[in-house]
Amino acid sequence: MNTFGDRCKVSFVRGERQYLYDTQGKKYTDFLGGIAVNIFGYGDEGLKKTINTIVERGILHTSNYFYNEPQTYAAELLCRATNMSKVFFCNSGAEANEGAIKLARKYFYNQGKPNTKIIAMKNSFHGRTLATLAATGQEKFHTPYLPLMEQFVYVDYNDISQVEAQIEGACAVIFEPIQGEGGVIAADRKYLSELRALAKKHGVVLIADEVQTGMGRTGEFLASMYSGIIPDIVTLAKGLGGGVAVGAVLANEKVGSAFSPGDHGSTFGGNYLACSAAAYVTERILTTDILENVRTLEKYFLHKLTNLISGRAEIPRGRGFMLALPLDETADAHEVAGRLLKSGFVVGTAGGNCLRFLPPYIIEKKDIDALCEAIDDVLEQR
């Protein structure tokens, strides 16, 4: 079905570290990572070995009627990495948020309270299922699918007074620590700590959608950690499997205990293949200094992007390897991204006419230099 419109006229057939090769053998440097998915790049030896081991054993899947070791191991590692106590495995970001919304509702149902309202942010993105579309605070996504689930109210991002005005009767607040699809817009540290305090005071569940920002993308395991806050529920997907489809809903003991047998489920969720990948990725982030490269090169990358501006773009935004360069109105981000692709660089775009960069954590200075030179050329040509 034509849900993705005119795709780029390129098909990749091989990958090695941060580089991709198309059907013609042309080489590309990857600054998109399959939309924040391929965090270790391509052909990572450890991930290959992990997946191969599972394949060799002959069991990719058995169902959740049975225990399986990779699932337990992935759950343990993820709880350690996020300060959470309970995990539910699913297969995508939307499904993780869908589970989070159900969990918050169930938590209040168990208490005999009627709270069903969920506070979401304007300009957010939470997925494409009907409930997560409703959580997404962008009208353009809603229009063809009305009526949507009605319990959502939308507040301006970074404005705590609007949350305060809505919190009575709410069961949850859902937010992205950095709005990704909306244009790489970060929450203020103060806003997040006030949000945490407000939700706690009213007994409302705080859901951090870290589907894009999680798994080290910003240089910390979770972006929430920059503000020193611990949400009640955290959702993960994108980078979680390093390229294997897997999502997770994590929660603290109190909220995570609200689900009872039969309340939620997934056939594929938590299978051997997905969880062995998730465990490998999580362990690698926890036990190596791979995020050091993200933290170090962030500053360099931002500096290089800032040097490019000179009246053609605005100040670059974002954190870690989740960065954006907002172009001025004389350039169209999609067109610029297309030209960069021709020059051998894979980049993304985001709301607000931005070029968006979500590279694998292993990119090097020389890649950033080459990219910035290419952007300079493309902007100069216009």
Ligand SMILES: *Cc1c(COP(=O)(O)O)cnc(C)c1O
């Ligand atoms: C990508 C994304 C989603 C949806 O994830 P899917 O795996 O595409 O369902 C949800 N929330 C955020 C913040 C995302 O970036």
